[in-house]
Amino acid sequence: MKKILIIIIITTCSYLLWHYYTPVEIIAVHDNDTILVKNLPYLKSQKIAWWEENKAMIQTKYAIPHIRSDGYYSVFIMDFGEGYQIDRGTDEDSDLHCFNEMDAEAQCIKKNLLFTITWSKNTGLLYR
Secondary structure, eight states: OOHHHHHHHEEEEHHHHHHHHSEEEEEEEEEETTEEEEOOOOSSHHHHHHHHHHHHHHHHOOOOOOOOOOOEEEEEEEEEETOOOOOOSSSGGGEEEEEOOOOOOOEEEEEEEHHHHHHETTEEEEEO
16 A cells, blocks of 8 residues: 555655646647637646746747737737647537638637736736
8 A cells, every 4th residue: 555655645745746847838829818728737827837837938929918908908828738730610520619710621629718918907917
């Protein structure tokens, strides 16, 4: 029993360390406000830290956030998951978010919103 507990603890710690040190990978950017990523941290504080460290690069490279004339902006960070899929128009595909600007047949990903950054005059900066 003691050996099993030690193996579980070591495995859990190894996984958490691996995930902590695996860099976030930006796969694609869509709609001037959506970033598809792999390996975004689990903890909100780590997500905020990643955004703060990378927002200047993201603004320069991808022009995100796209700030409207009233100053408002939103950035949606979604999990790339299993990659792009084809929307077949069935109930099973209702959990897909599609990017219609793509010319490819597979232009949808599973809806898995990981993190949202918004700013407005009324609320200021919000992380969700």
